[in-house]
Amino acid sequence: MDWIIIRAIASLEFRIHTRSRWTLLFGLVFAALSLGIAYFGMITAGLVGFQNFTRTSASLLNLVIYLVPLMSLTMGALSFTTEHGAVELLFAQPVERNEILLGKVGGLFASVAVATCFGFGAAGIVISLNSDGGGMAGYAALVALTLLLAFVFLALGTMVAVIARTRTRAFGYALFTWFFFVLFYDLLVMGIAFVLKERAANVLIFLSLFGNPADMMRVSALIALGGTTIFGAAGALLVKFLGGAVAGCVLLIAALTAWGIAPLAVAGHILKKQDI
Amino acid sequence: MMVVRLGIAAVVLVAGILEADTLSAGAGRRYHSVREAIAAAVPGDTIRIEAGTYAGNLVLDKRLTLEGVAKPVIRGDGRGSVIAVLAEGCTIRGLVIEHSGGMLVHEDSGILLHAGGNRIENNELRDVLFGVYFFGASNNILAGNTIRGRAWLDAGERGGGIHIYNATGNTILANVITDTRDGMYLQYANHSVVRGNRAYGVRYGLHYMYSDDNTFEDNSFSHNVAGAAIMYSRRIVLRRNRFVHNRGFSSFGILFQEAENCIAEENVLVGNAVAIFMEAVRGSTFRKNLIAANDNALKMFSSASGNAFEANNFIDNLSPLEVIGRSTDTRWSGLGRGNYWSDYEGYDLNADGIGDVPFKIQNVFQHLEGQYPRIGIYLYSPASQALAAAEKAFPVFEISREFDRQPLMKPVALGLTMPERPRRRGFFPLAASFAMLVTPVWLYRKGRTS
Numbered sequence: 222m223d224w225i226i227i228r229a230i231a232s233l234e235f236r237i238h239t240r241s242r243w244t245l246l247f248g249l250v251f252a253a254l255s256l257g258i259a260y261f262g263m264i265t266a267g268l269v270g271f272q273n274f275t276r277t278s279a280s281l282l283n284l285v286i287y288l289v290p291l292m293s294l295t296m297g298a299l300s301f302t303t304e305h306g307a308v309e310l311l312f313a314q315p316v317e318r319n320e321i322l323l324g325k326v327g328g329l330f331a332s333v334a335v336a337t338c339f340g341f342g343a344a345g346i347v348i349s350l351n352s353d354g355g356g357m358a359g360y361a362a363l364v365a366l367t368l369l370l371a372f373v374f375l376a377l378g379t380m381v382a383v384i385a386r387t388r389t390r391a392f393g394y395a396l397f398t399w400f401f402f403v404l405f406y407d408l409l410v411m412g413i414a415f416v417l418k419e420r421a422a423n424v425l426i427f428l429s430l431f432g433n434p435a436d437m438m439r440v441s442a443l444i445a446l447g448g449t450t451i452f453g454a455a456g457a458l459l460v461k462f463l464g465g466a467v468a469g470c471v472l473l474i475a476a477l478t479a480w481g482i483a484p485l486a487v488a489g490h491i492l493k494k495q496d497i
Numbered sequence: 498m499m500v501v502r503l504g505i506a507a508v509v510l511v512a513g514i515l516e517a518d519t520l521s522a523g524a525g526r527r528y529h530s531v532r533e534a535i536a537a538a539v540p541g542d543t544i545r546i547e548a549g550t551y552a553g554n555l556v557l558d559k560r561l562t563l564e565g566v567a568k569p570v571i572r573g574d575g576r577g578s579v580i581a582v583l584a585e586g587c588t589i590r591g592l593v594i595e596h597s598g599g600m601l602v603h604e605d606s607g608i609l610l611h612a613g614g615n616r617i618e619n620n621e622l623r624d625v626l627f628g629v630y631f632f633g634a635s636n637n638i639l640a641g642n643t644i645r646g647r648a649w650l651d652a653g654e655r656g657g658g659i660h661i662y663n664a665t666g667n668t669i670l671a672n673v674i675t676d677t678r679d680g681m682y683l684q685y686a687n688h689s690v691v692r693g694n695r696a697y698g699v700r701y702g703l704h705y706m707y708s709d710d711n712t713f714e715d716n717s718f719s720h721n722v723a724g725a726a727i728m729y730s731r732r733i734v735l736r737r738n739r740f741v742h743n744r745g746f747s748s749f750g751i752l753f754q755e756a757e758n759c760i761a762e763e764n765v766l767v768g769n770a771v772a773i774f775m776e777a778v779r780g781s782t783f784r785k786n787l788i789a790a791n792d793n794a795l796k797m798f799s800s801a802s803g804n805a806f807e808a809n810n811f812i813d814n815l816s817p818l819e820v821i822g823r824s825t826d827t828r829w830s831g832l833g834r835g836n837y838w839s840d841y842e843g844y845d846l847n848a849d850g851i852g853d854v855p856f857k858i859q860n861v862f863q864h865l866e867g868q869y870p871r872i873g874i875y876l877y878s879p880a881s882q883a884l885a886a887a888e889k890a891f892p893v894f895e896i897s898r899e900f901d902r903q904p905l906m907k908p909v910a911l912g913l914t915m916p917e918r919p920r921r922r923g924f925f926p927l928a929a930s931f932a933m934l935v936t937p938v939w940l941y942r943k944g945r946t947s
Contacts, residue, residue: 239944248937276790276813283877332944335937342934349926357926364933407880411872423871430874439878450744450770451792451815453866455873457746 226316227324234300234328247292248336252343254284259344275356275447278363281344282442285367286435289337290374291399296329297378298395302388309497318492326375326485333371338364362445369474370438373481380484383491402435427462430473434480441473523547523569531555531563531571540584546592553579553596557587565591568621573597578609579625588616597625601656607644610634613664617642627656628677633663640670646677652700657682661689669694679704680721683711691716701726701752705733713738723749724769731757735764742768750791753778761786763911772814775801784808785911794818799825807831810908812839815876818858819867824898829858835903845906856904859897860885
């Protein structure tokens with residue numbers, strides 16, 4: 222693999238996305254919503270005279286969990302199944318398929334990062350104007366975890382696209398993946414946990430976190446923002462289960478990273494054998 | 498006969514005043530140690546202690562005033578109490594008192610009171626096991642002292658900052674307490690007044706055990722395991738206290754356990770893990786409190802009965818109520834007025850300030866959390882929000898029975914002075930945010946034009 226080629230493809234991909242309306246639209250929507258949350262979270266706090274940093278950031282987290290996976294999955298899925306044979310043309314060039322894969326994912330990641338950082342920057346200005354900057358470490362952690370989440374779902378979107386091969390199917394699979402991880406998975410686990418005995422239910426719930434990157438991101442971001450106490454008794458159980466708060470966070474982030482690398486490896490494997 | 502008796506009393510009093518003398522202790526003074534001065538003094542005398550360090554383990558066995566000039570240090574030898582007060586009517590003022598013994602069972606304190614009617618003010622106590630211990634000592638005044646315990650000990654090995662045992666009518670004013678086990682501990686202590694104190698970094702800021710008819714007002718409790726713990730006590734009145742940021746797995750702003758007929762008014766509970774915890778509390782009223790930005794505003798066992806919440810402001814709590822057990826008979830409104838809930842989404846057609854739709858305090862997720870704490874891990878997850886939304890759309894599964902039938906449309910105006918909003922703005926966060934806003938724009942433009 223040649224890094225120069227990967228960089229060239231990434232830069233090409235990034236330029237394609239800056240020219241498409243998708244990135245602009247997502248960036249503006251995300252910025253508008255996060256600005257709204259920050260404004261109402263921090264300004265209306267004046268009503269009772271205290272700043273509500275954790276609550277504001279947690280609401281931002283909520284926005285992230287809905288929007289960022291959706292954006293990443295669709296962008297990942299669509300960029301590998303372009304119309305008019307653009308991808309086929311790229312694959313016809315004398316470069317390795319893995320280089321194309323990494324380059325494209327790199328470029329995609331750059332565009333998603335640009336769009337989300339724009340929103341976080343706007344919200345961050347509102348927040349830092351209305352607080353003493355005490356919670357900004359938590360905010361920085363939220364931004365970092367959001368970028369990690371974007372990477373994971375870009376990788377998943379890429380994998381889905383490589384499996385689906387056609388644009389419409391890839392889009393459908395991406396939407397299903399989004400629905401599954403963001404909503405269905407948790408409801409399913411919760412439902413099963415209700416019929417299990419206490420101990421088994423605890424093990425199921427905490428193990429199930431590792432099966433859903435959106436959950437891992439949400440839990441580690443909330444720990445960064447409000448500490449494990451924010452989950453009440455469940456937080457204490459989680460810390461015990463993971464063997465300590467710091468160890469738990471490291472474990473969650475490592476698992477999250479693995480969730481980004483694994484789909485890329487799968488996609489690379491499929492792509493190598495695929496007859497394009 | 499009466500006149501004669503009064504006359505004698507007057508003569509004795511005047512004689513006492515005339516006799517009252519001021520003795521000076523210090524380097525180059527008549528008495529080199531405080532102990533010598535105490536031995537030489539007669540009741541009613543004042544001992545002025547100049548700056549310097551003096552041996553402690555003092556015993557005040559007559560009515561004396563110990564007054565420090567420029568904060569002299571009274572240092573105990575590490576055994577017993579630094580100053581023990583056995584006589585009534587003593588005053589201890591302006592001293593630094595340190596290095597008491599370390600035996601909990603011997604009440605080793607900075608100041609150990611065995612008698613009533615004393616005045617302890619503006620002292621600084623440090624490196625002490627107990628700060629001030631009232632051992633059956635009633636009607637004392639303790640004001641403006643700073644008490645710092647032994648931070649290096651485990652909480653269980655420390656003593657209380659102010660420990661009142663079996664005494665009534667004490668007044669505790671404007672003290673600052675930290676690094677002790679409980680900030681203020683009152684056991685079998687009725688009719689006490691606790692006002693304007695600050696306790697932080699301790700286990701319970703204020704802890705009542707078997708203590709009735711007590712009042713505490715204008716105190717501030719932060720970063721403790723619990724701000725105040727009211728246990729096995731009746732008729733406690735708490736007003737205008739601040740309970741801020743008491744956080745931990747089992748941390749509370751106020752913890753009630755086996756309490757009756759308490760009244761809580763105009764308190765501020767902000768940023769606690771649980772603002773108010775209630776177990777077996779009966780007939781208590783919560784009025785005009787501000788309960789905001791807590792993880793959990795109220796957590797109650799179904800053993801809490803006959804309590805009322807009226808005209809409180811519940812603002813931006815992650816969860817308004819957790820009931821352990823099926824449901825409570827709590828009254829969520831009084832005199833036709835309920836509480837203000839920032840999550841309320843109803844309307845008010847007749848514009849009387851009271852929402853026309855009852856406020857369902859718990860959504861289905863919060864209700865389930867009370868029964869299965871482990872699902873708390875789904876806090877802020879789309880799944881938990883979906884459950885709440887489904888409940889709203891299909892009200893068939895109505896599980897929780899806690900309703901505020903007269904929810905207020907606007908927050909109750911409270912005559913509170915709010916914690917000041919920070920004026921100092923971090924420059925770095927602002928700059929970082931600005932960079933985060935501008936860099937993407939620049940990259941985006943670069944991508945478009947290159």
